[in-house]
Amino acid sequence: MSFADDAAAAERRSGKETKTVRGTLPTGSPDFVYLPVDVPRGVREIHVAYTYEKPPVPAGTVGNALDIGVFDERGTDLGGKGFRGWSGGARTEFFVRADDATPGYIPGPVRAGRWHIALGPYTVAPQGLPYEVTITLTYGAPGTTPKPVYPPERAGGRGRAWYRGDCHLHTWYSDGRRTPAEIGALARAAGLDFINSSEHNTHSAHAHWSEVAGDDLLVLLGEEITTRNGHVLAIGTEPGTFVDWRYRARDNRFGHYARAVRRSGGLVVPAHPHATCVGCNWKFGFGEADAVEVWNGAYSPEDEVALSEWDNALVAAARGGRRWTPAMGNSDAHRDPDPVGRPQTVVLADDLTREAVQEGIRAGRSYIAEAKEVELAFSATGGKGRHAGIGERLRVDADAPVTVRLDVKGAPGCTIRFVTDQGVLFTSPPLPESGTGSAEWRTTASYAAYVRAEVRKPQVAPPLPGPMRALTNPIFLGR
Template identity: 75%
Template sequence: MCENDHGIDRRALFVTGAAAALTLGAVSFPESAAAANGQETRTVRGTLPTGSPDYVYLPVEVPAGVREIKVAYTYDKPSVPAGTQGNALDIGIFDERGTELGGKGFRGWSGGARSEFFLRADEATPGYVPGPVRPGTWHIALGPYTVAPQGLAYEVTITLAYGASGRTPTPVYPPSRAKGRGRAWYRGDCHLHSWHSDGRRTPAEIAALARAAGLDFINSSDHNTHASHPHWADQAGDDLLIMLGEEVTTRNGHVVALGTDPGTFVDWRYRARDNRFGRFAREIHRAGGLVVPAHPHATCVGCGWKFGFTDADAVEVWNGPYTPDDEVMLAEWDNTLVAAVREGRGRWLPAMGSSDAHRDPDAVGSPQTVVLADDLSRPAIQEGIRAGRSYVAESQHVSLAFSAVGDRGEHAGIGERLKVARDTSVTVRLEVRGAPRCTVHLVTDQGTLFTSDPLPVSGTGTVEWRTTAAYAAYVRAELRHETAAGPLPGALAAVTNPIFLGGA
């Protein structure tokens, strides 16, 4: 074993601090170890001060003949004053193809979820991509997520095992179509985490929970890695469409890449000030995916969405159990609808909801997005989401039928436009099942204009409201539980995308 110290002094940080990343001195291994068909270990220690770059790269010179690379790391977690962030250090690795933004050399990322990982041709730690360990300069990527005032002291141990390389399996991916029911309402959860990132469930466990939650489709969305994609194939079936994606976890917000082509990796190493998000949004689109900002007002460090919604296809207004940050996002989303009406834009931003489930007791399918699609296929589900033909429900037990009808029989459903004259009488109708004691709220560009009495304990009911396009540019429905206390609205049981009125 050989040990090295990699300190970063204040002057070095000052010189490199304007960059998004810092590269340390290289770690090398002797060529002679390959002949012995054994293994060699190197340990590196260093300290990162506060204000460190987002990513620090540790180069590793990998000689020929390496069968496996294994990395383990630790870092200190000193006590910090109240209100101050402590140490958190993420980790991943890039191979000899380099660390250039775009990810050609990307071989895996576990963030802060694991203290060690390995890669070889035939297998890798979940979150990492198996493949040959080719000679050249590899880079261990350290991500100082937060750094305590005392600095972040770390230790990284690299072990190279020599010998014959195994055979890399050919990846098999889930099909892009399931049996389905023709044109119908399909239920899905598009934000889920497996043990390939910071989740604790296997793909098999997630698929079983999805079926139990009455879901027809799911989307894989592990943080900053596509390594799980080949591990979903044997979980798909006629009853469950499995789409593939990633939660792109930047320092200025998270975005779900929904339904990308199998094997697509989307880089995350940028901030809003770098003006690079548009490039990667286009990459998601080129890979056949949708761009969906996730939990835009979540309070975790780096979770708040700073990139705007210009490139978004939909937005997650409800993430997991309903909380105040979801209420804030619901109001912000409603403002985007008003802006679309005001500016006369045909394009508007549809709402979604997902569980963001990681581990017990997180409930897969709570909430879930219910989509009207022509069939149970990746293109059809994506088209329904993009068009806003969907609503969000807290569980499979809640079902809605929402429509607007003109006085001459004109009809529109969720995500559509009822083309009637401004003064034409319009009847808005909502049918509800599975929401005992909930109240219906009909919301327009003016705000909430109708609130029902609580539904009966059976959870079934129908409400109607009459308006005109001159009075309401759009109508959407919220289904809320009884208010817990004071003037605060009750938590959502369901929320629909709007029906737009007018434009005849």
């Protein structure tokens, strides 16, 4: 599509110009199709609108779903500088200009050159995917791009303490329906101390959190990198960091972008690894993960599978003396009535700063609670005053006696379970209606390579365990 830069440009600068392109994407289309648009000089704003057909399909067959975004004259190279925004399937139109842009898109000059509208045929019906894209250029003075203001990396903490956070949240800067201000209010009501901006495949929200942050709320910046083979959270990256998502596991590119997240100061956390939506199931392995999201939103069978897989990995790590991957939980809230902070990850950190919170998550000094009312204290003690907490190792001889204890608040009617590399070895009677109680269990390092705790609600479908109220990362036993 060409808007030629010729002698008529002076006349165009005072008005608008619109062109439309139509096509059909067949089944088996590439993950991304790029429509080139030659943009002339003197453009103030580019506006894009699109539609596509959704014909009926047989039961059990996926229908049409088409995502959209845009790259500027700097090109579409993987990991390049041309990215200017992505809305996936959340919007049917968007605009970009120097002083403003649709949520999900990056304000900045509309420079002359070959831009590309990126189409992502997420799923294609057997009949194909007919689409129509209309591009309108508005001519005039470009305006001034505002200098972004980002939230501080420190809040008013309590020194070394337990801090509550939700690191998987969406606003209207991707496919959510809430504003950052609304998320901030809900986070405070949920008792959270920190949150993370995690929009799908865009960093456009980063510059809109500064007024939400405060002494009582630390706002980390990141992205939900949403590939066709699973989603991964980048938690606490440098402001303005964009991480590309246009690859599959077979492309052998994920390791490169995981390292890019770390170079920008972030954590790499695979999200909802056993989600059943198309493209959501995690296919990249966990070798690059700093933690893994085993609990996403309301506790579900998908989370039960993720928890079991994570526990199996703990066994392998304990057996081989290898690094282990901590667990975390987040709400993945998008819109009403999705609750923010349900669940939440409770982290032991030296202070309420980006670096300290990340270090606590990375070390596994954390537990997952369904809500702010739930409090846990989990420890293991051995002879000679030895003591270890969540995410730590109790260094004792193989046959030395070890006492494991969990104290619970906010879990009426729930049972406490201690889980080891052999499975569940202790289950308590139900906690009283006050929701406060404790349990102790004695073992040795030769009998249990690690111990972790779960707080479960009453069973709904025996013999399956009841839904989760809280769970901890493990304490490892032995030298």
